[in-house]
Amino acid sequence: MKLLFITKYQSGTGGTETVMAKTFAGLADENDITFVQGIASADQSWLARIDPRVKVLRGVRGGTPWLPLYTWRLAHCNADVVIAVDSFTIKLATHLRTMLQKHYCVVSWIHFSLPDAPAVHEQELLKADAHIAISSGIQREYLRLGVPAARIGLTYNPTDQTKQRVTLDQSSVFKLVYVGRIQLRGQKNLHYLFSSLAKVARPIHLDVYGGGRDLPAAKRLTRQLGIAAQVTFHGWTTDVWTHIKRANALVLTSKFEGFPMALLEALTRGLPVLCPYLASGADDIVEPGRNGQLYSLDDPDALARLLNQPELFAQLDQQQIVQSVAKFSYPAYIARYNQVLARFVQMGASGTPLLAKSSAYSA
Structure with missing residues (x-):
């Protein structure tokens, strides 16, 4: 044609x-x-x-x-x-x-x-x-x-199938990853992510890969919330998955998406995901209890509750996570x-x- x-x-x-x-x-x-x-x-x-x-x-x-x-x-x-x-x-x-x-x-x-x-x-x-x-x-x-x-x-x-795997970190610090544009209040809704991080009682660290006009404001917000030491901003990174070697989960806090590619990229590498219930995309990709968890943005404490439950992630099998997205090859x-x-x-x-x-x- x-x-x-x-x-x-x-x-x-x-x-x-x-x-x-x-x-x-x-x-x-x-x-x-x-x-x-x-x-x-x-x-x-x-x-x-x-x-x-x-x-x-x-x-x-x-x-x-x-x-x-x-x-x-x-x-x-x-x-x-x-x-x-x-x-x-x-x-x-x-x-x-x-x-x-x-x-x-x-x-x-x-x-x-x-x-x-x-x-x-x-x-x-x-x-x-x-x-x-x-x-x-x-x-x-x-x-x-x-x-x-x-x-x-x-x-x-x-999504490209890859043999690369992110090592699921076994240390006492839960390692969380965000990949995407830095936007506090709009589509990406990172204000919710940083606010949730401040409510987590367990040791946790967030690596942020992405850029945007809200980057200075995002850094100020982490200082105001008292979590600046728990967040590393890496900026816009080419071939981001070559830099992510060890982690426990990828997180999104978007208000809307079409089809969240960051989720697929994480899952093909065996990394569990956390994602809001979305009108589009999330229910095609995320299978709670198999490859990650879904939560509601209407609940200001929903993400923090999940992050305070390490057993939800420890029980996930990495091979099952990878297999869960085979239909998107x-x-x-x-x-x-x-x-x-x-x-x-x-x-x-x-x-x-x-x-x-x-x-x-x-x-």
């Missing part, structure tokens, strides 16, 4: 870019792929990770207008499927298809929980013919919006993605409308 992936903007430093690069590489074995990004990434180094078989077109940051780039590419493409990563490009692709009398399928590929995604507007989203869901939570959100189940393809996200993911796209194309070729939109979203 000929596939055209389009996005308005990617920062270049997030998990979405990692998933996109891996997806392009796997799909390129059987498909002809073009990637168009309207506005150049702030950090363009991630583009070097894209497979050389993929044709990459991008605008200039703060320079060349991006709309002519999309219009020219869609006018001259003969793609079977256009996969749009945000609702703006969905709207653009469907509008230009009509204007240019093209026949490609427009498929959405959103990487956040739909109610929380910053670049998603439901009326524009539902102009797509079909939708790739990266979690069962997002699949449920599409169903709630009235999308027929046949027009939704559940792919999850991939890279080969299985690429096979699912190809199957989903083939099904969408077949549905379009049959003459059946790809998506029977409800009147509420027919704007």
Whole structure:
């Protein structure tokens, strides 16, 4: 198949870019792929990770207008499927298809929980013919919006299988790890993590791998809470898992995610995880009592209670932890993605409308 992936903007430093690069590489074995990004990434180094078989077109940051780039590419493409990563490009692709009398399928590929995604507007989203869901939570959100189940393809996200293992620390100090953007109050909600750490009675240490504008404020907060000696900020770290040798658990305190890749990366290395109940992603990955624990952010003491119970982690088997995420392996993911796209194309070729939109979203 000929596939055209389009996005308005990617920062270049997030998990979405990692998933996109891996997806392009796997799909390129059987498909002809073009990637168009309207506005150049702030950090363009991630583009070097894209497979050389993929044709990459991008605008200039703060320079060349991006709309002519999309219009020219869609006018001259003969793609079977256009996969749009945000609702703006969905709207653009469907509008230009009509204007240019093209026949490609427009498929959405959103990487956040739909109610929380910053670049998603439901009326524009539902102009797509079909939708790739990266979690069962997002699949449920599409169903709630009235999308027929046949027009939704559940792919999850991939993780690389590795023989690397994090040694589960046997010392008296419980070693906790956080990997991600440092954001105290927003999506990542690290204020909750630091506040919970201050309530833990047992010896504990937190290693924080990540950067962000809230880093100075985060350091101040740990001093105010009296836990500065228990927290090490490592900053943004390339190949973070080569630095994490010994630990007891990875923790997230996010208010929302699409599909938390940090969880998969930890579990494939045999490291248990702690994660809030999320609308999207967590219930696909975390199996309480087998590979980690889930907790409620509505309870200000929930995480602290778990951290005060070392037996919850001591009883977990590292091999079982690794096996728990086998279904997210890279080969299985690429096979699912190809199957989903083939099904969408077949549905379009049959003459059946790809998506029977409800009147509420027919704007």
